[in-house]
Amino acid sequence: MTALTCRYDWTLPEVQALFDLPIMELLYQAHTVHQQMFDPNEIQFSSLMSIKTGGCPEDCGYCPQSSHHGTDLERERLVELQRVVSEAQAAKDRGATRFCMGAAWKNPNARDFPLVLDMVRSVKDLGLECCVTLGSLDEDQTRALKDAGLDYHNHNLDTSREHYEKIITTRKFQDRLDTLEKVRDAGINVCCGGILGLGEGESDRSSLLMNWPICLNTPAACPSICW
Numbered sequence: 001m002t003a004l005t006c007r008y009d010w011t012l013p014e015v016q017a018l019f020d021l022p023i024m025e026l027l028y029q030a031h032t033v034h035q036q037m038f039d040p041n042e043i044q045f046s047s048l049m050s051i052k053t054g055g056c057p058e059d060c061g062y063c064p065q066s067s068h069h070g071t072d073l074e075r076e077r078l079v080e081l082q083r084v085v086s087e088a089q090a091a092k093d094r095g096a097t098r099f100c101m102g103a104a105w106k107n108p109n110a111r112d113f114p115l116v117l118d119m120v121r122s123v124k125d126l127g128l129e130c131c132v133t134l135g136s137l138d139e140d141q142t143r144a145l146k147d148a149g150l151d152y153h154n155h156n157l158d159t160s161r162e163h164y165e166k167i168i169t170t171r172k173f174q175d176r177l178d179t180l181e182k183v184r185d186a187g188i189n190v191c192c193g194g195i196l197g198l199g200e201g202e203s204d205r206s207s208l209l210m211n212w213p214i215c216l217n218t219p220a221a222c223p224s225i226c227w
């Protein structure tokens, strides 16, 4: 079996050629790569908790937590640390080895951020891997999260650069790449995916895939399948 090397220089025609493959051939190639890069029968159990729900200032067109959309979801404050510890312990007891926490905001504010750091430390103290999704981050915040022991930061690319403004107007595609770069530079693993079915065309999916590898720091950085 030929050893795989990881490429970060895919061109659009090359990605489009993958879409043109017959589905069974594509499945075969994908499975072959998966077998070479991972234990094919190993699955990681992760548990996700919303630590701050609703009232988000972003206008992601697919999200009921956005304050721009008329949903019935009530805006909540950041949950208390003890609730996080209880949920993380329960997740561990059920077999999870990673605990993920998501907050519905554009970026962490000065009041809540130290509390999130306490949550990360508490999850790590339980012997779990820790992942958060906190929106945009600056360098000080990524460094503080790394120091607190954070393993992964989830930050999805949503859709293609070309289709982005049709789905989200409160930030730019480049903002996502910029935060991902800061996360990677701080030594935190990147967890990143995209969303299909947002009215995008096949060329948008190719474009998204082409940008996707540059958000990762190592070939095996994200064992989760976020698609």
Ligand code: SF4
Binding pocket: 056, 057, 058, 059, 060, 063, 064, 065, 066, 067, 103, 104, 105, 106, 135
């Ligand atoms: S940033 Fe997250 S929580 Fe906020 S609207 Fe977008 S998807 Fe929803």
